Amino acid sequence: MTQPLSVWRWAVGGIFLSSALAVGVWGLSTSDVRADREHHADQYRNADDHDDDYNKELRRKQRATANVLYAEECGSCHLAYPAKLLQTESWQALLSGLDNHFGDNAQLAPLELNQIHDYLVLYAADNNSYRNRLYSNRFNPSTPLLRITEQPFFIKEHDEIPREFVTDNQQVGSFSQCDSCHRDAVKGNFDEDQVNIPGYGRWD
Amino acid sequence: MKWSSTPIQPPIQPSIQTPPLQTPSSATEVRVWDPLVRVFHWSLVVFFMIAFATEDDWLYLHSFAGYSITGLLMFRILWGLIGTRHARFSDFITPPSTVREYLKSMLSGRPKHYLGHNPAGGMMVITMLVVLLLTAFSGMATLATEGLGPLANTFFAGWSEDWLEDIHETLANLALLLVIIHIAGVILSSVVHGENLIKAMIHGRKHSQPPEGPL
Secondary structure, three states: OOOEOOHHHHHHHHHHHHHHHHHHHHHHHOHHHHHOOOOOOHHHHHHHHOOOHHHHHHHHHHHHHHHHHHHHHOOOOOOOOOHHHOOHHHHHHHHOOHHHEOOEOOOOOHHHHHHHHHHHHHOOOOOOOOOOOOOOOOOOOOOOOOOHHHOHHHHHHHOOOOHHHOOOOOOOOOOOOHHHHEOOHHHOOOOHHHEEEOOOEEOO | OOOEOOOOOOOOOOOOOOOOOOOOOOOOEEEOOOHHHHHHHHHHHHHHHHHHHHOOOOHHHHHHHHHHHHHHHHHHHHHHHHOOHHHOHHHHOOOHHHHHHHHHHHHOOOOOEOOOOOHHHHHHHHHHHHHHHHHHHHHHHHHHHOOOOOOOOOHHHHOOHHHHHHHHHHHHHHHHHHHHHHHHHHHHHHHHHOOOHHHHHHHOEEEOOOOEOOO
């Protein structure tokens, strides 16, 4: 006998199918998706959307300048740590205390400080959080952690490294010397297959 | 015309609303793919393309395309159990020998005609469902290793991220290969049977042509 498919089957099927589609449509439409793109950082992106080419180009140059400035000013004493390794709050707390920067005076002129601040915040771990998902700290402590070596991701990623590889290794000395082992650290590349520990060789 | 939940015997009392599925006239159009199957099919196409194109550059978008695909697959499995006649697994899962026979008959140029999925198409549906399910699972397990997604903080979070990513990528590439074979099969079938199977997946209707394949 030909029997029409009962209503409950259509209903159950319809609910399953529409929930699946709802997930996709919701995911496509939420603003975070758009925030996930390359150029990000709200203040620049929003401005970019409403501005002419001349101003866009100007801002692009400003960002490039800030990058160079950061590499020069901060990179003269230590590795210019990639901005993605710290959260916005950590960078801000760090920059507001440069007169006592882990025991040293590292004060900057206000103009340069501002440019470097904008640059670091633009690429901080919590901006563009999906690209930087490994480094961002979802548990936002009340006082920002200033040291990269105190960040949860750092502790988790380095918990298998014996003392003699780093702290007791005369060629390294401290976990803060990222580029001793991560050869491309300055470019922000911390892939495991790039690691080469002085005196001990490759890690992978 | 109604969607049937049970294989149709020649109706005892044909009415205008429910004409018999098998008629002597080859011009008779019958509904084969119900609306849910069609929406499922094309949604899967869209979300698969999104997922494949975004990879981990736009991870948020990629994850949601993946979740959506997972939901679609769950719907399809459910619909394969309780859905309309040609959507049911029982309608198109055949033993491998039948698939071989069908492919042979295709080479001879006179393939048997099936109203729903032909045996080779049915096997492709199952293969794709399995491969896509595994792809979705391996993707969510990869997310879990970074503390993200629905499987975060489960047992799977302890698996090796590198392995999972490799597996996920391999499965996704395999799925793409299956898609290509599927499209080739659809085109080939359309030609040898003289029917437009792509259109049939859009409007849901097919010509009921004798000789009809086994039901």
